[in-house]
Amino acid sequence: MDRLAIHGGTPFRRTPFPARTPFGDEEVEWVTRAIRSQNLFRWGGEMVDQFEADFAAFYGAGHAASATSGTAAIHLAVGTIDPEPGDEIITAPISDLGSVSPILQQNAIPIFADIDPATFCMDPEDAERKITPRTRAIMVVHLFGNACDMDAFVDLSQRYGLPLIEDCSQAHATQYKGRWLGTMGDFGCFSLQQSKHMTTGDGGMTITRRDDYWERLRFFVDKGFRRQGWGPRAYLFLAPNYRMTELQGAVGLAQLPKVRGVAARRTALGTRLTELLRGIEGIETAAVTPGSEHTYWAYPLRTGVLDGVAFGEALRAEGVPNMPGYIGKPIYLCTEALTAKRTYGQSGFPFDSPYTARRIEYTEGMCPRTDVGLRHMLTLGLHEGFSEEDLADIAGAVAKVARLLPRA
Numbered sequence: 362m363d364r365l366a367i368h369g370g371t372p373f374r375r376t377p378f379p380a381r382t383p384f385g386d387e388e389v390e391w392v393t394r395a396i397r398s399q400n401l402f403r404w405g406g407e408m409v410d411q412f413e414a415d416f417a418a419f420y421g422a423g424h425a426a427s428a429t430s431g432t433a434a435i436h437l438a439v440g441t442i443d444p445e446p447g448d449e450i451i452t453a454p455i456s457d458l459g460s461v462s463p464i465l466q467q468n469a470i471p472i473f474a475d476i477d478p479a480t481f482c483m484d485p486e487d488a489e490r491k492i493t494p495r496t497r498a499i500m501v502v503h504l505f506g507n508a509c510d511m512d513a514f515v516d517l518s519q520r521y522g523l524p525l526i527e528d529c530s531q532a533h534a535t536q537y538k539g540r541w542l543g544t545m546g547d548f549g550c551f552s553l554q555q556s557k558h559m560t561t562g563d564g565g566m567t568i569t570r571r572d573d574y575w576e577r578l579r580f581f582v583d584k585g586f587r588r589q590g591w592g593p594r595a596y597l598f599l600a601p602n603y604r605m606t607e608l609q610g611a612v613g614l615a616q617l618p619k620v621r622g623v624a625a626r627r628t629a630l631g632t633r634l635t636e637l638l639r640g641i642e643g644i645e646t647a648a649v650t651p652g653s654e655h656t657y658w659a660y661p662l663r664t665g666v667l668d669g670v671a672f673g674e675a676l677r678a679e680g681v682p683n684m685p686g687y688i689g690k691p692i693y694l695c696t697e698a699l700t701a702k703r704t705y706g707q708s709g710f711p712f713d714s715p716y717t718a719r720r721i722e723y724t725e726g727m728c729p730r731t732d733v734g735l736r737h738m739l740t741l742g743l744h745e746g747f748s749e750e751d752l753a754d755i756a757g758a759v760a761k762v763a764r765l766l767p768r769a
């Protein structure tokens with residue numbers, strides 16, 4: 362009889378899935394040019410300038426500022442908004458810490474809105490419920506390559522006069538109702554880390570169409586330094602150094618022309634995987650936000666009544682890599698900076714400060730739909746180099762586990 366691999370049966374897939382190969386001769390040529398130029402510093406170089414200009418043009422965004430990571434790109438947006446200590450920024454409970462730590466680094470307080478249970482993306486209605494007089498901005502996270510309900514979030518941001526930050530780290534070159542994610546809010550922030558649709562190994566980009574924000578953003582990335590030739594230096598305000606190097610700029614220039622193709626291929630593969638998974642008893646396929654493309658940075662699968670961790674373990678034994686619950690638990694429970702308010706020395710700043718309007722705790726049960734969602738969700742790795750056969754193996758292994766895993 363057919364047995365699960367965790368119970369001694371034969372794994373459904375016995376060869377590894379193809380490794381991703383995002384780089385080719387174009388990257389080698391651009392990097393070689395950067396090195397031959399004898400200057401890897403962005404100021405005085407050509408690569409980063411060109412990369413920013415091309416990125417802004419691709420999105421029709423007006424302005425683009427490069428940075429050293431996606432986290433840095435988000436910090437550029439938050440630092441440009443310049444919240445008062447203790448101001449609140451509403452964001453998503455399922456994300457990388459990179460969308461949360463910049464809020465704390467600017468001494469603001471992250472407030473988490475629960476998810477839309479269908480898509481795992483932040484729910485605009487719960488976000489609205491979380492607005493207080495101290496709310497300073499809203500940051501949506503387009504999770505796994507799928508848009509948040511942007512009509513609702515744009516409306517919310519306009520009704521309350523709150524800047525809208527879009528974390529597009531997992532949703533490069535993705536359209537919602539014919540517009541690019543990252544261009545409907547005030548800021549679009551992108552991670553260029555290795556796993557993303559386009560990558561410079563590490564890196565980030567922040568886009569904005571707003572000239573007023575650009576005035577601060579363009580200095581925030583470089584210590585607030587207004588570079589104006591020789592003479593006494595002018596640092597306009599407190600800011601980090603997130604300058605990208607020419608090496609990253611060179612790779613970015615080679616990656617950008619490919620990103621829409623990568624996104625489209627992932628859309629095709631994810632859509633096909635949904636077809637193959639449909640009809641497997643107990644399994645729910647990835648939902649797509651109405652009006653959005655889904656470019657599948659990862660494929661979120663719902664395991665119905667079956668526990669996601671047990672399912673994930675059995676599926677891994679069948680040779681299909683996956684991450685139960687993606688980050689395992691809501692992001693606010695993943696760091697002592699929030700659970701124990703361990704922020705700056707022993708101070709707990711800004712939580713335990715006179716600047717803060719109310720006491721905020723980050724506890725289990727705070728976002729109940731997120732808790733349930735994560736328990737029964739696992740993410741499958743998927744990338745543009747997968748074949749039809751790879752997808753068939755994933756679906757076959759999922760079907761096998763769904764059929765044979767004992768119900769609790």
Ligand SMILES: Cc1ncc(COP(=O)(O)O)c(C=O)c1O
Pocket residue numbers: 430431432433456457458459460502528530531552553554563564565
């Ligand atoms: C949604 C999201 N936001 C922010 C980040 C942070 O990006 P980085 O790792 O480049 O700092 C990531 C990266 O994993 C992410 O997936």
